[in-house]
Amino acid sequence: MSDMITADLVDLDLAAETKEAAARSLAERMVALGRVTDLDGFLADVAAREAQMPTGLDGGIGIPHCRSAHVGEPTLAFGRSARGIDFGAPDGPADLIFLIAAPAGADDAHLTILSALARRLMNEDFTTALRSATDASATAALIRGEEPTTTEPTTTAPAAAEPSKTPDEPAGNAQEKAPAEVPTAKAPKAETPxxxxxxxxxxxxxxxxxxxxxxxxxxxxxxxxxxxxxxxxxxxxxxxxxxxxxxxxxxxxxxxxxxxxxxxxxxxxxxxxxxxxxxxxxxxxxxxxxxxxxxxxxxxxxxxxxxxxxxxxxxxxxxxxxxxGEVTGAGAHSSPVDDAGEPGEGYGTKLRKWLMSGVSYMVPFVAAGGLLIALGFAIGGYTVDKAPSVAEHFVWTESMSWAALLFQIGGLAFGFLVPVLAGYIAYGMADRPGLVPGFVGGSIALTINAGFLGGLAAGLIAGGVVMAIQRVKVPAALRGIMPVVVIPLVASAVVGFLMFLVVGKPIASLQEALSDWLSGLSGANAVILGVILGLMMCFDLGGPLNKVAYAFAVGGLANPNEGSLKVMAAVMAAGMVPPLAMALATTVRGKLFTRTERENGKAAWVLGASFITEGAIPFAAADPLRVIPSAMAGGAVTGALSMLFECTLRAPHGGIFVIPLIGNPFLYLIAIAAGTAVTAGLVILLKGARKTSRPDQAADAGATGAGGADGAGAEAKVPASV
Missing domain, CATH: 3.40.50.2300 (Response regulator)
Known part of the structure; x- marks a missing residue:
């Protein structure tokens, strides 16, 4: 590990007070040694990793880390904080902070060394020695797993000012302080296989x-x-x-x-x-x-x-x-798309994850089927849905036949939406044994016209039934066939009974009432719904709330009416706003953004125009308290205007590329432009206020880093030197 950490990458008196400032302080050392090529780009990647899950660990350890294209070679920096820094650990702040930077294509040998360090952090003697170390060189040697020596004089210069060490340099520099401060009897196993x-x-x-x-x-x-x-x-x-x-x-x-x-x-x-x-x-x-x-x-x-x-x-x-005698699948977090959670988490959190499992698998069917249907309408007009089956009548030289082919393929793909939704909700709850009863329940929901709501109910019922069966103690001889024979058989029968005879018809009635309500929306009620949908689409930029709003809109396309087509239009318009607004803001006031953000802004034009809301995530990860509220404001404006203008949309995806399928297309574009302008203006205003209140950009970056939470009003009272 000698080429990964040297004394120059050790700060025993880390003065940062936030995790963003700590990451920036340690990353600046990497930049000074040429290990990181773009400070802001690297910090954005660190923040994005931190957003997935806090990197604080019990025992006072913070270990921010990421893979990044801005890292030249695998590098490790270490900082020790006297006050402690909150990295989200359950037991409080961390005083030992390791920043791990790995290149996007790091080789196996270096990653093996990094993994060895991770294992050593579980050694109490190792962390105790780090807390008592007084010399940067000896600390680096300890982290490298080398035995310190006492033959060289003490180094008193600050770590940041020391020349970079070569891989062959002696690790010791052990000072007049007794080497007992860096124990070696229990040296970490750096080379453990x-x-x-x-x-x-x-x-x-x-x-x-x-x-x-x-x-x-x-x-x-x-x-x-x-x-x-x-x-x-x-x-x-x-x-x-x-x-x-x-x-x-x-x-x-x-x-x-x-x-x-x-x-x-x-x-x-x-x-x-x-x-x-x-x-x-x-x-x-x-x-x-x-x-x-x-x-x-x-x-x-x-x-x-x-x-x-x-x-x-x-x-x-x-x-x-x-x-x-419980077997695989009894846990609540078995789905590959499900983020495993703690056993004590609330039912609401679990329910959200289960629903997200179904929606995540449903979206590709929506995109493929919906766009094929949209192309069919674009080529053949609105009468294409009356065309005969292409299996019985197809003329190679007629455009209507090709339009009918696209429309009918898309219709079949769309027919999988509810079964896939139900099947993978059950999968998120109970793993593979939930698939069969989930798909069966979803198909029954289509048969009895229970629609999207019926699919939700069928998935939850199927997952619950399978989980209940899995908790039954069975003889060891039967455990092998439970997941593939017994559970699918029994669960499908139970789910079919419940969907056909108990809950299916009431849900079908509710679905019909909802469709009638949507078709009758007008005036103020429609505008309010547009505001709510716009806020949901822009709150988490492709996350669970965004997907709920999108799934609600897509569900209405299964049996379209005037109201459901308005909802689909409002949802897509609002979802286009965040990336388009970030692209506009980086173009108008590029100085307020980092070089990496300006590059991301160029791509955001295309992502926003294509209705890919996730294009704004890099900006939100770097500055959530300014970007997300601004995006929500613009999304609400766009959703409200789209409903007010009575715009409609038959395609579930496509952005500006399905403009021919939009009712009142000119007003629709005005709604998108208005929301984009509102979001871009607010982002520029808020970021500009931050810059004005703290003219020292370095201080600002250190305090807010990749997701600073300081308010601009409070910052104005703080001298730049603080």
Whole structure:
């Protein structure tokens, strides 16, 4: 690790008070050494990673990290804060801050070293030594896993002023202070193969047995657990969770093997090891790769931070599930598109994740089917829906036949919307066993005209039924066929009964009433609905609330009427505003934005015009308190104007490229332009006020960084030198 961290990258007196300022301070050291090529671009990537999940860990550790195209070579910087900095850890601020910068295409060897560091952070002796170190060179040596020497004089110059060290330079510079401050007897295992390969932990005579279950002494066979850990970046949390689980396995007296699925790839567990396991632990924030290998076993499925913070509880939980005979899928976070959450999270949060699972899989069908339908209308006119089946009548030289072909293919794709929505809601709740009853329930919803609402209900019912079945204790001989035979069979029958005879018809009546209400919307009521939809589309820029509004609009296209077509138009118009506004703002007042943001602004023109709201995310990640409220204001204006102008839209996607399918297209463009102007103007005003109140840009950047929360009014009272 000698080429990754030197004394120049160590700050033992980190003065920053926010995580953004800390990241900037450490990143500036990387820039000074030529390791990072674009400070603001790199910090934006750090902020985007932080937005996925806080990087604070129990024990006073903050470990912001990311992969970035602005990183020249893998680099690690370390800072120690006397006051502590909030990185979102449950137990409070962090005083040990590691900033890890990995290139977009980092090689496996360097990522292996970084993963080894992550494991060492679980060693209390290592973190204690970091807190007591007084010299930057010795601290860098400790982090590199090298033994300090005492043959060189003490270095008293500040770390930032020291010349960069070469990989072969002695790590020591251990000073007159006793080397006992940097213990070496328990030197971290920098080269442990566990960083890249599955690691088995088998109890030995040295392992305490007091914590092992009393029954263990009477058992001939040790309880065996296999675990998988992974995080979005695959550098830090992945290996820290692996180390924590291994240590907890030692203390619990179980045999535990971990498969870290990190950035440098992963080595698959031996199928024989998986087959012999009594239970499985998934500690992950990204999909577990080849998850089907672990099917049919008692499983605990949690976020990666749970694997770091409470590994002993997870081991106890999986043992309890094994005793009750529970199998894979009982957890609430089994879907690959579902962000694993803590077991104590609220039902509302779980419900949102389940619905997002269904919507995420439904959107590609919406885009493909909707655009094919739109093209059919564009080529053949509004009578194309009356054309005969192209399987029976198709003339190669007639444009109407081609239009009918596109329209009918799109219609078939659109016919999957409700079943896919229901099937993958159930999948988000109960994994693969939920797919069959979910699809069956969604198809029944179409059959009885329960529509979009019926699909939602069918998915939730199917997932709930499967989860209930999975909690039933079954004989060991039946566990292998439960996920593929018994559960789909029983759950489909129960869901079919409930949808046909109990809840289906009331939901169909509600769907019909909703359609009638939408078709009768006019005047003030329509404008208010447009405002609400605009706010939802722009609040999280492609997140759950955005998808709910979009799914609501698309659901109305299944049985279109005047009201549902107005809703679709308002939703798409509002969704185009944020990226278009950011593009306009970076063009009009480019000095208020970083070079990277100005480059993103160029792409945002195309993204906004194509109705890709996510094009504004880089701007929101860098400055959420100014960008998001501004985007919501513009979206509300556009939604209201679109409804007021009675614009309609038959296509569920396409942006300006489906203008021929829009009713009142000129007024529709005016609505989009008005919202774009409002958002761009507010962003420029708010960012300009920040610059005016703090003329020292460096101070401003340090305090707000990639997502500063300081209000401009408060900043005006703070001298620039503070």
């Amino acid at each position: 566990a960083a890249v390969t599955p690691t088995a932990v088998t109890p030995t005579a040295k392992v305490p047995t007091a914590e092992a279950p009393a029954a263990g002494a009477a058992e001939d066979q040790v309880f065996r657990i296999v675990a998988v850990t992974s995080c979005p970046t695959g550098i830090a949390h992945t290996y820290m969770a692996a180390e924590a689980l291994e240590q907890a396995g030692q203390h619990a007296g179980v045999e535990l093997v971990v498969e870290p699925q990190g950035s440098s790839g992963f080595s698959r567990l031996d199928p024989a090891v998986i087959a012999a396991a009594d239970g499985v632990i998934f500690a992950h924030d990204v999909p577990v790769r080849e998850k089907e290998r672990f099917a049919g076993k008692p499983t605990v499925d949690v976020a990666v931070k749970a694997g770091i913070n409470r590994p002993a509880e997870l081991i106890a939980e999986v043992r309890g599930k094994a005793e009750r």
